Amino acid sequence: MRYLLLIADDEAMRAGWTPEDDAAMLAGYDAFGNEMGQRGVLRGGERLRPASDATTVRVRNGETLASDGPFAETKEQIGGYFVVDCKDLDEAIEVASKIPGAKHGSIEVRPIWEM
Amino acid sequence: MTGDWDLAEECAQDAFALALERWQRDGVPRNPGAWLTTAARNRALDRLRRAVTGAAKLQEVAVLSTPTEPSDGDESGVADDRLRLIFTCCHPALSTEAQVALTLRTLAGLSTAEIARAFLVPEVTMAQRLVRAKRKIRNAAIPYRVPPAHMLPERTGAVLGVLYLLFNEGYAATSGAELMRTNLSREAIRLGRLLTGLMPDEPEALGLLALMLLHDGRRASRVDADGDLVPLEEQDRSRWDRDSIGEGLDVLALALRQRRPGPYQIQAAIAACHAAADSAADTDWAEIAALYGRLMAFLPSPVVQLNRAVAVAMADGPAAGLRLVEALETSGALAGYHLMPATRADLLRRLDRGDEAAAAYREAILLATTEAERRYLHRRLREVAGGDAGSG
Numbered sequence: 001m002r003y004l005l006l007i008a009d010d011e012a013m014r015a016g017w018t019p020e021d022d023a024a025m026l027a028g029y030d031a032f033g034n035e036m037g038q039r040g041v042l043r044g045g046e047r048l049r050p051a052s053d054a055t056t057v058r059v060r061n062g063e064t065l066a067s068d069g070p071f072a073e074t075k076e077q078i079g080g081y082f083v084v085d086c087k088d089l090d091e092a093i094e095v096a097s098k099i100p101g102a103k104h105g106s107i108e109v110r111p112i113w114e115m
Numbered sequence: 116m117t118g119d120w121d122l123a124e125e126c127a128q129d130a131f132a133l134a135l136e137r138w139q140r141d142g143v144p145r146n147p148g149a150w151l152t153t154a155a156r157n158r159a160l161d162r163l164r165r166a167v168t169g170a171a172k173l174q175e176v177a178v179l180s181t182p183t184e185p186s187d188g189d190e191s192g193v194a195d196d197r198l199r200l201i202f203t204c205c206h207p208a209l210s211t212e213a214q215v216a217l218t219l220r221t222l223a224g225l226s227t228a229e230i231a232r233a234f235l236v237p238e239v240t241m242a243q244r245l246v247r248a249k250r251k252i253r254n255a256a257i258p259y260r261v262p263p264a265h266m267l268p269e270r271t272g273a274v275l276g277v278l279y280l281l282f283n284e285g286y287a288a289t290s291g292a293e294l295m296r297t298n299l300s301r302e303a304i305r306l307g308r309l310l311t312g313l314m315p316d317e318p319e320a321l322g323l324l325a326l327m328l329l330h331d332g333r334r335a336s337r338v339d340a341d342g343d344l345v346p347l348e349e350q351d352r353s354r355w356d357r358d359s360i361g362e363g364l365d366v367l368a369l370a371l372r373q374r375r376p377g378p379y380q381i382q383a384a385i386a387a388c389h390a391a392a393d394s395a396a397d398t399d400w401a402e403i404a405a406l407y408g409r410l411m412a413f414l415p416s417p418v419v420q421l422n423r424a425v426a427v428a429m430a431d432g433p434a435a436g437l438r439l440v441e442a443l444e445t446s447g448a449l450a451g452y453h454l455m456p457a458t459r460a461d462l463l464r465r466l467d468r469g470d471e472a473a474a475a476y477r478e479a480i481l482l483a484t485t486e487a488e489r490r491y492l493h494r495r496l497r498e499v500a501g502g503d504a505g506s507g
Contacts, residue, residue, distance in 0.1 A: 001256040088258035089208055090266065111255045 002043060002085050002112040003092040008076040009105025011050050028100030036084065041095055045082035076105055083112070197222065198313040199260050201306075205274040206257045213248035214277045215284075220245055222309070223302045233284070233299055274310065275323050275379060278303050282327045286334070300331055311366070321370035322380030328363030329386035332356040344491045348395030360390045378413040381406055400430035417448035421458060433465040453482035457492060464499050472499045 017025075029047075036042040051070040054077075058065045070077055079101065086092040089109070096107040204217040219225045219233070231241035251257065262270045285299030307324035314320050336350040367383045385406045392398035407423035420443050428436020440459050449455045460475030476496040483489045
């Protein structure tokens with residue numbers, strides 16, 4: 001079963017981090033990538049540009065409406081994602097819990113709709 | 116692929132149907148009423164657990180659900196399957212409402228209509244809730260298995276939480292109109308027995324069962340003929356169900372023997388102190404206050420603090436309790452919770468501070484959530500107001 005792990009955290013909070021904080025976070029993601037790569041569950045993943053660079057697309061009555069900003073106005077923004085292939089939801093939750101962002105943000109686990 | 120939920124559920128339903136059929140064929144007298152039918156199903160199901168024929172189909176599911184894993188060397192296919200069902204129904208990825216509904220549907224074998232009645236929602240709503248929950252189990256691949264050791268404490272906590280919620284839903288019910296709900300307590304106890312049978316080494320499961328049995332033993336005296344709440348100190352203790360309390364004490368002793376304390380065991384120990392006393396005055400309040408202190412380590416909640424304050428008031432006098440209540444009130448943690456002013460009112464009443472007590476009772480009445488509680492508080496208010504008039 002493939003799952004999309006959406007990493008959401010508060011960009012404003014991260015903006016206040018020191019370079020050391022940033023380096024520690026990146027090191028955390030490196031370690032996560034190595035561990036999960038070796039375990040064979042990782043199918044992909046990227047870090048995203050901030051939500052201020054996001055465009056949300058909706059189609060209403062046949063008309064394409066593109067608007068500035070992320071799709072939900074919340075305190076937390078999607079900052080990246082991983083696609084993992086796990087044997088069940090419990091494994092996906094366990095993998096998600098090891099993403100460094102889980103400690104200060106939250107990870108949404110979404111099963112991928114296999115076509 | 117993980118567990119095939121539909122097949123598992125179908126088998127569970129098959130099991131109930133088969134059990135019911137046997138029960139009728141074997142001539143056990145059939146009593147009227149949906150709940151007695153449920154009880155009969157349950158009893159029949161217990162028999163079914165030991166029946167080899169019924170086990171075959173369930174084992175098929177178990178094999179299906181764990182194709183790559185060895186059988187963990189367990190030979191009790193049916194019992195093991197029910198444990199898997201419990202953990203699947205109470206998976207934290209499901210909403211609490213869904214967990215409770217699924218548990219009642221697949222483990223207690225209640226119909227959707229019965230569950231809907233018990234939770235006072237339309238049957239259509241409950242049916243949708245169940246469909247959505249089953250869809251999520253399938254689409255998100257919620258595993259159909261007993262969690263591995265490192266997840267077990269957390270997941271067992273979730274299961275115990277669902278059973279206790281179920282019990283309290285039923286226990287809080289007081290009137291005839293809510294009679295359906297009181298049976299939820301019985302279902303919770305029955306499921307608690309099932310769980311302790313399946314997890315005999317889990318002291319908190321035993322602790323929860325003990326707690327429910329001890330509470331349930333006091334059910335008859337909790338409300339008077341008018342459906343009004345009777346406080347513990349005024350309850351007619353001769354009406355307590357000594358069998359239920361006795362069993363609760365035995366189960367608690369079993370739990371404590373494992374020397375791994377937890378919040379349910381401590382709460383059961385508190386209930387046991389009450390059950391062992393012949394009157395409120397004879398109660399070992401110092402022990403209860405100490406137990407609440409220990410409970411704080413597991414459940415650092417303001418409600419536990421409030422209960423501890425009440426026990427301290429009984430052990431060391433109302434003034435000592437009032438100090439704790441006022442400190443808690445200053446923290447603002449329980450703002451809007453009616454039992455806060457109600458407790459303060461009670462302590463002020465005991466200290467003969469009638470005017471202040473009356474003001475606190477009025478505050479509590481505004482915040483109370485049920486009619487029975489409001490009536491009780493009004494009665495107390497009249498007492499303190501009347502006492503004032505007499506003495507002043």
